[in-house]
Amino acid sequence: MLEPRDVADLAEIVADAASNGRKLELRGGGTKAGFGAPREAAVVSLAGLTGVVDYDPAELVLTVRAGTLLSEVQALVAAEGQMLAFEPWGEPGATIGGTIAAGVAGSRRVTAGSARDHLLGLTAVSGRGEVFVAGAKVVKNVTGYDLPKLMAGSWGRIGAMAELTVKVLPVPREVVTLAACGLTPEAAHAAMACALGSNAEVSAAAALSDGTVLLRVAGFAPSVAARCAALPGLLAGHCGLARLEDAAPLWQQAMTGEGLKGAVRWDVHLPPRAAPALIAALPADAQWAMDWGGGRVWVETDAEDSGLRQLAAQLGGEARLVAAPEAMRARVPAFHPRAPGVMALEARVRRAFDPAGVFVTGRFPEDADADAVLA
Numbered sequence: 001m002l003e004p005r006d007v008a009d010l011a012e013i014v015a016d017a018a019s020n021g022r023k024l025e026l027r028g029g030g031t032k033a034g035f036g037a038p039r040e041a042a043v044v045s046l047a048g049l050t051g052v053v054d055y056d057p058a059e060l061v062l063t064v065r066a067g068t069l070l071s072e073v074q075a076l077v078a079a080e081g082q083m084l085a086f087e088p089w090g091e092p093g094a095t096i097g098g099t100i101a102a103g104v105a106g107s108r109r110v111t112a113g114s115a116r117d118h119l120l121g122l123t124a125v126s127g128r129g130e131v132f133v134a135g136a137k138v139v140k141n142v143t144g145y146d147l148p149k150l151m152a153g154s155w156g157r158i159g160a161m162a163e164l165t166v167k168v169l170p171v172p173r174e175v176v177t178l179a180a181c182g183l184t185p186e187a188a189h190a191a192m193a194c195a196l197g198s199n200a201e202v203s204a205a206a207a208l209s210d211g212t213v214l215l216r217v218a219g220f221a222p223s224v225a226a227r228c229a230a231l232p233g234l235l236a237g238h239c240g241l242a243r244l245e246d247a248a249p250l251w252q253q254a255m256t257g258e259g260l261k262g263a264v265r266w267d268v269h270l271p272p273r274a275a276p277a278l279i280a281a282l283p284a285d286a287q288w289a290m291d292w293g294g295g296r297v298w299v300e301t302d303a304e305d306s307g308l309r310q311l312a313a314q315l316g317g318e319a320r321l322v323a324a325p326e327a328m329r330a331r332v333p334a335f336h337p338r339a340p341g342v343m344a345l346e347a348r349v350r351r352a353f354d355p356a357g358v359f360v361t362g363r364f365p366e367d368a369d370a371d372a373v374l375a
Contacts, residue, residue, distance in 0.1 A: 062076075319336055
């Protein structure tokens with residue numbers, strides 16, 4: 001395992017690999033190493049690139065090295081009464097760089113946006129071994145190409161992020177969860193759609209397979225109280241609501257799929273209105289949890305031939321294979337198949353940053369197929 005101490009070390013490692021035709025897999029905490037196909041590549045651990053570079057709570061801007069633990073970043077901003085707006089989550093050991101490279105976003109995404117919406121700037125190393133800087137340490141940045149949005153969710157296929165600047169927000173003064181029980185998936189979606197579309201400013205909405213619906217209301221205490229008082233009337237035609245005091249474990253399940261059981265895990269993104277139809281067509285053994293008002297459905301099943309990816313496509317969505325036995329991961333791509341034009345565009349972007357294919361490790365075989373078409 002290669003362990004650069006700083007961005008100069010990282011650039012030297014990548015440049016050497018590009019010159020000698022070697023493949024490199026970028027890794028933060030290694031918590032998502034099981035995503036994608038089995039592969040053989042030299043691992044470059046970014047865990048040594050740690051520490052806060054600059055933090056200005058008054059300006060709501062944090063610059064931190066990519067290998068810093070996500071938990072440490074969250075604790076740092078929490079001590080100033082602030083938070084990462086996209087509500088990232090991860091297993092112990094997850095890093096801020098790996099979290100953003102994977103595009104992780106929690107239940108608040110439906111109203112606050114994703115990681116790409118809050119990544120302001122970065123310092124990274126391309127597949128050429130060249131250090132580049134993108135974005136700026138300000139909340140408003142309108143000049144040049146928006147490379148931070150390109151890097152967020154790229155899974156290390158464009159470049160190695162060494163330093164990141166993210167926007168932070170104040171923690172709401174009060175957060176309340178209202179819950180309903182015993183709803184069918186159709187009724188749950190209808191209730192969530194009504195709540196999110198109302199003037200109650202619900203910041204997150206989720207549903208669990210036992211019929212529980214969760215609605216989060218956040219802000220200043222008087223405003224939260226008024227909106228919580230209004231919501232039961234607004235949803236009177238859908239369900240009853242009650243305040244839930246210990247909601248954190250349920251939000252965790254909805255946000256991450258934690259607690260679901262099955263050998264194969266899928267992360268399905270689709271139009272929220274299609275979520276009930278997806279759930280109705282799941283295999284009998286499947287377990288699920290719904291987030292983003294129905295826009296994300298976690299599914300776990302023991303069936304390797306569930307037809308879930310085809311079903312998601314029929315409903316206007318896509319399904320990512322998050323976890324599965326090694327043989328299935330070698331056979332089934334992690335990402336939902338994209339249209340040929342989209343794959344060609346992605347390949348051109350990757351080749352512009354990584355012409356030697358240093359970061360094409362076999363983790364995502366479709367990348368190599370797209371590159372072969374362009375060659």
